[in-house]
Amino acid sequence: MTIIHTDRLHREFTVGTRLRRRRVTAVADVTLTVEPGDAVGFLGPNGAGKSTTIKMLTGVLVPTSGWARVCGLDPVRQRRELARRIGVVFGQRSQLWWDLPLVESFDLHGAIHRVPSARFRERLDECVQLLDMAPFLATPVRQLSLGQRMRGEVTAALLHSPRLLVLDEPTIGLDLASKERLRGFLSTVNARGDVTLLLTTHDLPDVERLCRRVIVIDRGRVLVDDELSTLRARFAGNRALVVELTEPIPPLLGLPGVVDVSVQAQGLRQRLEFTQAVNAAELIAAVAARAPLRDVAIAEPSIEDLVRALYATEDSPAR
Amino acid sequence: MAQIIGQAIELLGILVVFTQVRSLGGFSSTEVVLMYGLAATAFGLAILCVEQIEKLPEYVRTGQFDVMLLRPLSTLAQLLTADLALKRLGRVGTGLAVLGWSLTTLQLDWTPVRALVAATAPLVGAVILAALFVAANAVSFWLIDGQEAANSVTYGSNFATSYPITVYGPWLRRLMCFVLPGAFVAYFPALALLGRPDPLGLPDALRYSPPLVAALTVALTTLIWRAGVRHYQGTGS
DSSP states (O other), rough: OOSEEEEEEEEEEEOOSSSEEEEEEEEEEEEEOOOTTTTEEEEETTSSSSSHHHHTTTSSSEEEEEEETTTTTTTTTTHHHHHHEEEEEEEEEOEEEEEOOOOHHHHHHHTTOOHHHHHHHHHHHHHHTTTGGGTTTTTTTTEEEEEEEEHHHHHHHHTTOOOOEEEESTTTTTOOOHHHHHHHHHHHHTEEEEOEEEEEOHHHHHHHHOSSEEEEEEEEEEEEEEEHHHHHHHHOOOOOEEEESSSSOOOEEEEEEEEEEEGGGGGGGGEEOOOOOTTTHHHHHHHHHSOOOOEEEEEEEOOHHHHHHHHHHOTTTTT | HHHHHHHHHHHHHHHHHHHHOOOOOTTTTTHHHHHHHHHHHHHHHHHHHHHGGGGHHHHHHHTTTHHOOOOOOOOHHHTSOOOGGGGGGHHHHHHHHHHHHHHTTTTTOOOOHHHHHHHHHHHHHHHHHHHHHHHHHGGTTTTTTTTHHHHHHHHHHHHHSSSGGSSSSSSHHHHHIIOOGGGTTTTTHHHHHTTTTTTTOGGGGGGGHHHHHHHHHHHHHHHHHHHHHHHHHHHHO
């Protein structure tokens, strides 16, 4: 059975003060389907309509027009039924009980969703082990670090064995190690095939690690809905190598595959933009041969770059 | 403790009035104290059960209400059970004490029906007030800063139901009989207990109607709540 099915899902908001009201379209005729076991990345700049779409799919918002079925249910009319079949993590909203120890929040979740106790134990033990939560299970949620709390949020969303896990910016604000741990866990969960993933993010590595399919949305419209590999091949942006030097030198021109060089801090920092065809390690070696390096960093193309690249090529006739 | 002092002051206020007048709206001091006892017990019970509704404006404003919509439970039930402040039992306790004192002092002519009214009136009154508080707070689904209005209904009701409605002007009386059903919390049950005719000449049947009024209030509140949630889902954040 199709997990998510929408047909011209549309949502408008009234904004402004009492004197000057106007209607803005947050989501414009979004039609999409997601099959079981899929892992879909929902991308787009801030205000593109990602969260609004997710809220319509989870029964928090009523569509202005259009139609949605999630796990075969109408999200608004069958909200409580649907809540038993999906797990939702909003990066900026907690579903845990602030003053309770984490483990008691889990117990409550299990009770609310009437998870049989044997299955609850099994599920919880697995999450605790995979996410390394044992050291802080007894800590009240308000005292957890963001990384610890997010691990708790994801666990809570999975305890009732949902068929669909929706994550709205799950890695926002996390440090690299925490992001990586969460990605590893989600990818394990999805790989088993019984949980479909739908996640929004601004973090390209999240998408690369987790998603097979990418939906790019901007100004409420779906710009692209394709396999990640296809998309990368078509729109891969350039990466950039940022080198910090111990002494100022003239611009590092003429390196193979480098398409742009910009000089900052009087030549102490240089930013070399290079194509996907170039091996970063070789480029670093080539730079090191010409200049005294203090530090290097590689900047991945951002989602915004990707969307910009899409704009340059895709015509959106409706606008 | 602070609550008990607060209630003692309220009660003192009633007694001070009676040092100046022999009767208030046609009722003696002990009879008014009976109404106060009924109202205070009902209010105490109502607040004990639905105090959490006061958090609704905050949940709506911060969007935390989203999380409640994501659980497979009724939103109202989640809100009301978010916390239980047992300290509020103190208010019920003093209410019951005042009620007990006035019932024994009045030397009522006890009949089975009156015993039933005495036992159920605080509970029925609590249901009416609780539903009223929920309905008043549901305003915040439509108005971001509706809390002031809601609070005035909640805490105003405590004061207003403590006096016989005969002391109010006709418009306020009608409001309390037919719009915000405060008269059914203490005034009509007290008439039933005292076995006196209504000084306003309202039908005797009204004094036994509070359970029906409670059911109607709950039904209406449920509708208002549903409309509110639907409006929230239509507004979002």
